[in-house]
Amino acid sequence: MHADLLIHAEWILTVDADNRQLTDHAVAVTDGRIQAILPYDDARRTFQAAQTVELPGHVLIPGLVNAHTHAAMSLLRGLADDLPLMTWLHEHIWPTEQRWVDTQFVADGTRLAVLEMLRGGVTCYNDMYFHPEITAQVTAEAGMRAVIGMIVVDFPTGYAASADEYFAKGLALYEHYQHHPLIQLAWAPHAPYSVSDAPLQRVAELATALQVPIHIHLHETADEINNALRAHDERPFARLDRLGLINPLLAAVHMTQLSDAEIARLAEMGAIVVHCPESNLKLASGFCPVAKLFDAGVNVALGTDGAASNNDLNLLGEMRTAALLAKGIAGSASVVPAADALRMATINGARALGLADEIGSIELGKSADLVALDLRDPHTQPLYHPVSQLVYAAGRHQVRQVWIRGQQVIRDGVATTMRVPEILAEAQVWAARIGAASVRE
Numbered sequence: 001m002h003a004d005l006l007i008h009a010e011w012i013l014t015v016d017a018d019n020r021q022l023t024d025h026a027v028a029v030t031d032g033r034i035q036a037i038l039p040y041d042d043a044r045r046t047f048q049a050a051q052t053v054e055l056p057g058h059v060l061i062p063g064l065v066n067a068h069t070h071a072a073m074s075l076l077r078g079l080a081d082d083l084p085l086m087t088w089l090h091e092h093i094w095p096t097e098q099r100w101v102d103t104q105f106v107a108d109g110t111r112l113a114v115l116e117m118l119r120g121g122v123t124c125y126n127d128m129y130f131h132p133e134i135t136a137q138v139t140a141e142a143g144m145r146a147v148i149g150m151i152v153v154d155f156p157t158g159y160a161a162s163a164d165e166y167f168a169k170g171l172a173l174y175e176h177y178q179h180h181p182l183i184q185l186a187w188a189p190h191a192p193y194s195v196s197d198a199p200l201q202r203v204a205e206l207a208t209a210l211q212v213p214i215h216i217h218l219h220e221t222a223d224e225i226n227n228a229l230r231a232h233d234e235r236p237f238a239r240l241d242r243l244g245l246i247n248p249l250l251a252a253v254h255m256t257q258l259s260d261a262e263i264a265r266l267a268e269m270g271a272i273v274v275h276c277p278e279s280n281l282k283l284a285s286g287f288c289p290v291a292k293l294f295d296a297g298v299n300v301a302l303g304t305d306g307a308a309s310n311n312d313l314n315l316l317g318e319m320r321t322a323a324l325l326a327k328g329i330a331g332s333a334s335v336v337p338a339a340d341a342l343r344m345a346t347i348n349g350a351r352a353l354g355l356a357d358e359i360g361s362i363e364l365g366k367s368a369d370l371v372a373l374d375l376r377d378p379h380t381q382p383l384y385h386p387v388s389q390l391v392y393a394a395g396r397h398q399v400r401q402v403w404i405r406g407q408q409v410i411r412d413g414v415a416t417t418m419r420v421p422e423i424l425a426e427a428q429v430w431a432a433r434i435g436a437a438s439v440r441e
């Protein structure tokens, strides 16, 4: 039989329903899809492959899914550190965005972020940012997969002047990418405190009509809840429930403040939580009760948030932080074991984005979004359990090969679809501009 590509890895972590771990197996890929997963000896007998990649000492995993980010904010990495959320947003990030964010900023920032994510084994990301048409274009050009947010906020920005314009631009983008193999769309109202009832209700209706996810910051800090209680005597979660947003399409980001009743309601309605542990730690936002959510049967995915609050887009690191933090919060070393952290960063993210039939695990018929890490480095030796090394010890430099839809986007650690020197030079130009202006002010 013919295969376009045969990948022979020492270990394969399938992240299928049984978390199967395979040794000395191969994955056959044709037309960008996984055609077979079989012992290598059988694969050699069965397939005539146009290309065979031998990966001794490597583990092959599904591409990582970054379920919450603001890609273009990579250009603001390190601009304002060590501040709580509202000071960080109101006094630093929003004024900077108001002054500098245009289509060129989004193009250059997104390229930098896409490059960083690909090199770290992230093959799909869920974005929320201004000028999403540029984010989509840059991502597709790099051969990366993304779910692009159709953003909605109450205030006018350089992207749109009114609620109607946010919706009109979002819908036009949805139409444009409706049949694209790499780009999907989601509604992305920023947060309950920045979007009023009428547009939130419209988001709920349009999400159901189009069957696209809803991506929103929710219950990020205790202040968010207290301010809402003071102003409207209603918790933001209850408000979203009243407006029809708590449903299986919802990917609620952060969720550090949750009552037992809210956890039960999330589970009942099949809504999804996106946990961003490093951003929550850095902004001292609070702690998402991940173990309780899992116990209740809620799907929890993993995101980095933007590089201005993390400060990297490293999902390998995020898996480790999520596993460690959950143990600390629950007071139990057995919660969120390594295999569950890997599920959060792959199949749970795919579910959050409505893409679980397409990506998130290495299974027959799924898209060949695959990542190979070389575990022969000293700090991942000796090796008892590949998943343990992957989650608790591996670093991004060990990501050596990355395929998306069967296209190799990282070969031997080097990006094949992006111009690295130009991307780095553009980032430096932006830093010089933004930095010089902030020194003058």
Ligand SMILES: CSC[C@H]1O[C@@H](n2cnc3c(O)ncnc32)[C@H](O)[C@@H]1O
Binding pocket: 070, 085, 089, 093, 094, 097, 128, 129, 130, 151, 152, 153, 190, 191, 217, 220, 279, 305, 306, 309
């Ligand atoms: C409407 S575009 C996205 C908007 O979100 C801002 N943002 C980035 N990180 C966070 C966060 O952790 N909580 C709330 N808002 C955040 C970003 O700066 C953009 O303005």
Ligand SMILES: [Zn+2]
Binding pocket: 068, 069, 070, 217, 253, 305, 306
């Ligand atoms: Zn965010």
